[in-house]
Amino acid sequence: MSSAGGHHADGAVWERRMVDRIAAGDDGALADVYDRYSSLVFGLALRVTCDRGVAEDVTQDVFVNLWKRPDRFDAGRGSLRSLLAAMARNRAIDIVRSRSASQRREDNEGHLATVPVMDVVDDVIRRDVSDTVRRALEQLPIDQRDAIALAYFGGHTYREVAQMLGIPEGTAKSRLRIGLQRLGALLHDEGVTA
Amino acid sequence: MSRDDLLTLLAELGIDDQVDDPEEASVLDALDVLAQASESPPPSSLLPQLLGAATGARPAGLPTIGAEPAGPLESFRSQIDVLTELFEHLDDDQWALPAHPYQWTLHELLGHLIGVEEYTGAVFGLWQQPQVSGSGDDHLARTDTHVAARAGRSPAESLAEWRALVDAVIDHVAQGGSDRLADEVTYEGWPFHVDSVLVARTFELWTHADDIRRAIGDALDVPAAPVLRAMSSVSVGSLPAAVLVVNPEQAGRAFKVVLTGPGGGTWQFGDPGAAPEATLVADVVDYCRVVARRIDPADLDADIVGDRQLVLDLLESCRLLAA
Numbered sequence: 001m002s003s004a005g006g007h008h009a010d011g012a013v014w015e016r017r018m019v020d021r022i023a024a025g026d027d028g029a030l031a032d033v034y035d036r037y038s039s040l041v042f043g044l045a046l047r048v049t050c051d052r053g054v055a056e057d058v059t060q061d062v063f064v065n066l067w068k069r070p071d072r073f074d075a076g077r078g079s080l081r082s083l084l085a086a087m088a089r090n091r092a093i094d095i096v097r098s099r100s101a102s103q104r105r106e107d108n109e110g111h112l113a114t115v116p117v118m119d120v121v122d123d124v125i126r127r128d129v130s131d132t133v134r135r136a137l138e139q140l141p142i143d144q145r146d147a148i149a150l151a152y153f154g155g156h157t158y159r160e161v162a163q164m165l166g167i168p169e170g171t172a173k174s175r176l177r178i179g180l181q182r183l184g185a186l187l188h189d190e191g192v193t194a
Numbered sequence: 195m196s197r198d199d200l201l202t203l204l205a206e207l208g209i210d211d212q213v214d215d216p217e218e219a220s221v222l223d224a225l226d227v228l229a230q231a232s233e234s235p236p237p238s239s240l241l242p243q244l245l246g247a248a249t250g251a252r253p254a255g256l257p258t259i260g261a262e263p264a265g266p267l268e269s270f271r272s273q274i275d276v277l278t279e280l281f282e283h284l285d286d287d288q289w290a291l292p293a294h295p296y297q298w299t300l301h302e303l304l305g306h307l308i309g310v311e312e313y314t315g316a317v318f319g320l321w322q323q324p325q326v327s328g329s330g331d332d333h334l335a336r337t338d339t340h341v342a343a344r345a346g347r348s349p350a351e352s353l354a355e356w357r358a359l360v361d362a363v364i365d366h367v368a369q370g371g372s373d374r375l376a377d378e379v380t381y382e383g384w385p386f387h388v389d390s391v392l393v394a395r396t397f398e399l400w401t402h403a404d405d406i407r408r409a410i411g412d413a414l415d416v417p418a419a420p421v422l423r424a425m426s427s428v429s430v431g432s433l434p435a436a437v438l439v440v441n442p443e444q445a446g447r448a449f450k451v452v453l454t455g456p457g458g459g460t461w462q463f464g465d466p467g468a469a470p471e472a473t474l475v476a477d478v479v480d481y482c483r484v485v486a487r488r489i490d491p492a493d494l495d496a497d498i499v500g501d502r503q504l505v506l507d508l509l510e511s512c513r514l515l516a517a
Contacts, residue, residue: 043234
């Protein structure tokens with residue numbers, strides 16, 4: 001028997017134990033997981049949706065879904081952190097797409113002006129990204145920077161990035177990969193490590 | 195952000211086909227920094243709101259698998275069926291194998307079960323209390339004469355004798371319905387309701403089925419989740435009273451028991467809203483084996499948070515059910 005608080009256990013072991021406890025109906029374990037990962041989930045949702053209220057809804061959805069379906073976590077396929085991040089990203093993207101579709105319908109009816117997507121992404125980067133990362137992004141060629149911004153900060157798939165920038169999918173993938181490589185090198189030069 | 199997170203993201207970006215390339219390390223570094231740069235704490239009001247929504251969808255305490263416990267008679271009958279099948283498939287040599295941890299053969303173990311069933315029927319009012327050779331509340335001594343009597347009977351005769359007693363007990367309870375399940379009886383010197391006796395007997399039958407499996411080299415087995423849920427619920431539910439027998443100073447303490455795996459659950463005792471002074475987290479099957487005295491509390495793979503002595507007293511008290 002061990003007398004240990006769960007937070008101090010090894011990460012993967014801690015995650016598995018927390019999910020087992022959630023499956024057993026222990027809402028205290030859900031609160032513990034929330035304490036550890038809510039900033040990640042909320043931050044991701046906020047980055048994609050640019051709306052604190054919607055990001056809160058996404059965060060609640062993610063953790064309530066974990067409570068309802070803890071069996072979705074399979075330690076053999078990745079960490080709980082990864083699962084929660086993917087759930088947050090997917091839910092946020094769904095909301096943004098739904099909102100975009102709704103806005104397009106309204107645009108077609110002539111009620112609302114279109115907000116250029118890059119303006120929204122730029123706004124996110126200005127608000128939510130550290131100075132160091134922002135400086136590094138600004139040093140990238142504009143085509144790579146736009147691709148990364150749309151994919152990572154805008155929550156779009158590379159196919160959508162290709163469509164939005166009017167470039168072939170292969171080109172979009174290439175810009176993302178090369179851009180991220182350069183970004184990594186720039187951050188490394190700045191002495192930034194995660 | 196972990197490497198897993200980064201791989202997930204790269205997959206979503208459609209560039210996961212080269213992540214094993216060492217040159218991709220800079221991609222991972224970049225994404226790592228980007229992710230951390232965007233972490234942001236939600237408002238403090240979100241957690242209670244979220245917990246309310248979660249427990250509205252599935253109440254706290256209920257497991258995702260086996261939330262609805264099997265009825266006491268159904269639980270008892272399920273393990274009778276398991277034992278019957280095990281006994282029916284023993285060959286002549288296997289009946290003579292030792293039934294650890296007892297000094298019996300498997301045939302004599304069946305004799306013990308005959309004695310227990312005769313005692314149970316008497317407690318339930320089916321027939322007169324049998325004369326016993328040992329102390330009236332001694333579970334093993336009470337069945338000494340039944341164990342010794344196996345020498346004059348074949349396994350087939352013993353099996354038929356046991357089944358007749360079992361069927362009589364099952365019929366008696368089934369015909370009495372819910373009123374009979376709520377009857378108060380004194381079993382092994384303790385006050386019980388009939389339904390709790392049946393669940394305690396389920397523990398015993400499962401444990402002896404595993405004793406037989408060990409003897410013949412079969413893998414151990416676990417009851418279905420609803421049966422385990424019935425067993426774990428009765429056992430954990432008895433802890434606030436049982437712990438007073440082990441250590442009266444633990445009266446009224448607030449504690450939480452989390453049993454993981456199908457048929458487990460979460461139970462909290464003490465003043466409503468009070469933070470637990472101790473939490474025990476263990477696998478439900480392992481816990482049930484502690485109750486059945488097949489795992490020593492000191493050997494239980496468990497997490498304890500808070501007052502360790504309280505949890506040790508709880509684990510000692512849960513074994514009273516199998517005394």
